[in-house]
Amino acid sequence: MKPDRTSLTRLVAGNNGFAVDLYRQLSKAQGNLFCSPFSLSSALAMTFAGARGNTAGQMAQTLHFDLDDEALHAAFAQLQASLAAAQRPGQVQLALANSIWPQIGYPFLPEFLALLQRFYGVSITPVDYATATEAARQAINTWAEQHTAGKIKDLLEPGILDELTRLVLVNAIYFKGTWLYQFDPAHTAEARFWLTASEHVTAPLMQQTCRLPYAEVDDIQVLSLPYADDALSMVVLLPAREKGLAGLDALFTAERLDHWLLGLQEREVQVFLPRFKISSTLRLDATLQALGMTDAFDDMIADFSGMDGIPRWLYIAAAVQKAWVQVNEEGTEAAAATAVVMNFRCVSEPPPVFRADHPFVFLIMDHATRSILFCGRVVDPSGAE
Structure with a gap:
C-alpha cells in the first residue's frame, strides 16, 4: 500500500520528535555533538519490522511511530524516495542506503526479508559470524565506508560482533551541499568564540550580509541558511549568550521548533558563523534504553519473533553510529552510518541437580589406571554403619 500525504507527515513529525529526544539525551554529555537521528530512525525502523509484543510497543513509543506497521514502512519508503529526489548534480548530493547482514544458514522469515527489500531497498549479504567474525566486521565496515564517500571508517569496532551475532542492520547517509549564498573566504577572520558568558577561544568566523529567513523568539535567534x-x-x-545552551535546551521540543520555524521571515542579516568539523562515535544502547526502549536490549525479554518466528531468541546487542560533518565557506559535507547488531541469546542450561535421596552405587577408583579399587551401594544410609 502507498502511504498518503498524511502518513508521510505523521512519520516526519514522529521522526523529528525522536530527533529532539535523542539530542536532549545526548546533550547531557559535555563537548561537541553530531549525529544523524534520521539514520538511527531508519536502522531501528528496519529492526522494528521484526519486533513483537511489548518490545514493539516500547520501540514505537520511543521512536514516535504512530502508524500501523505497513503504513509506517511504506511511509519510510516514500520519505527516502523523496529525499533521494532532492539531489542536484553539482549542487547537492544526498545518498541513502540500507543493508542487512544475516548469519549464513540462520532461518530468518522470508516475509521479514521481503518487507525490508520492498520498503527499504536493502542489500542482503549473508556472512559467517560464527567462524569468521572479523571478516564479517570488515565487510560491513567496507560497505559503510563506500556508501559515505569514505567519511565513515570502522563503523563496527573490534569486539562488537561475536559468534552469537545473527544479524546486523545498517543505514548509511551522505550529504554534500553548497550554500545558496556562499561565504567569501577573504572575509573569514579569527575572532573570539565565547564558550561561556566569560570564557572564550579564538576561531575562524565566516561572515556575509544577505537576505535570509530569520526570527527572534524566546530569546533565541533562528537563522536558515x-x-x-x-x-x-x-x-x-542561537541562544542569548548570557543564557547559553542551557537556556535553549530548557525550551527545545519538537513543537517549539515548529513554532520557531513558522516565525522565519526573510530579512537582511549580517551573519557570522565559524568554520567547524566534528566527528562522533556513539554507542547508543544506554541512550535508547533511557528513552524507554529497554526490552529490546534484554536477552531474556526481547521479542523479535517477527524476524525468525521464535520469541525471545534475538535481542539488540549493540546500536552504534558514527557521524562526521564539515562546514566551510563553500557549504556542508556530512555523513553518518548506523548499525543495529542482533545477537542470539545464549541459552545457559540450569545446573544439574544431584539429589542422592534414594539408593545408589558408589566406586572408589584410581585416576591414573582407572582401576576400581572399591565398590558398593547405599540402600539405607541410616543402617550403613
Missing part, C-alpha cells in the same frame, strides 16, 4: 537548490537548509538556533 539554504543550500544551492533551496530545497535543503541548515537551521542555526
Whole structure:
C-alpha cells in the first residue's frame, strides 16, 4: 500500500520528535555533538519490522511511530524516495542506503526479508559470524565506508560482533551541499568564540550580509541558511549568550521548533558563523534504553519473533553510529552510518541437580589406571554403619 500525504507527515513529525529526544539525551554529555537521528530512525525502523509484543510497543513509543506497521514502512519508503529526489548534480548530493547482514544458514522469515527489500531497498549479504567474525566486521565496515564517500571508517569496532551475532542492520547517509549564498573566504577572520558568558577561544568566523529567513523568539535567534537548490537548509538556533545552551535546551521540543520555524521571515542579516568539523562515535544502547526502549536490549525479554518466528531468541546487542560533518565557506559535507547488531541469546542450561535421596552405587577408583579399587551401594544410609 502507498502511504498518503498524511502518513508521510505523521512519520516526519514522529521522526523529528525522536530527533529532539535523542539530542536532549545526548546533550547531557559535555563537548561537541553530531549525529544523524534520521539514520538511527531508519536502522531501528528496519529492526522494528521484526519486533513483537511489548518490545514493539516500547520501540514505537520511543521512536514516535504512530502508524500501523505497513503504513509506517511504506511511509519510510516514500520519505527516502523523496529525499533521494532532492539531489542536484553539482549542487547537492544526498545518498541513502540500507543493508542487512544475516548469519549464513540462520532461518530468518522470508516475509521479514521481503518487507525490508520492498520498503527499504536493502542489500542482503549473508556472512559467517560464527567462524569468521572479523571478516564479517570488515565487510560491513567496507560497505559503510563506500556508501559515505569514505567519511565513515570502522563503523563496527573490534569486539562488537561475536559468534552469537545473527544479524546486523545498517543505514548509511551522505550529504554534500553548497550554500545558496556562499561565504567569501577573504572575509573569514579569527575572532573570539565565547564558550561561556566569560570564557572564550579564538576561531575562524565566516561572515556575509544577505537576505535570509530569520526570527527572534524566546530569546533565541533562528537563522536558515539554504543550500544551492533551496530545497535543503541548515537551521542555526542561537541562544542569548548570557543564557547559553542551557537556556535553549530548557525550551527545545519538537513543537517549539515548529513554532520557531513558522516565525522565519526573510530579512537582511549580517551573519557570522565559524568554520567547524566534528566527528562522533556513539554507542547508543544506554541512550535508547533511557528513552524507554529497554526490552529490546534484554536477552531474556526481547521479542523479535517477527524476524525468525521464535520469541525471545534475538535481542539488540549493540546500536552504534558514527557521524562526521564539515562546514566551510563553500557549504556542508556530512555523513553518518548506523548499525543495529542482533545477537542470539545464549541459552545457559540450569545446573544439574544431584539429589542422592534414594539408593545408589558408589566406586572408589584410581585416576591414573582407572582401576576400581572399591565398590558398593547405599540402600539405607541410616543402617550403613
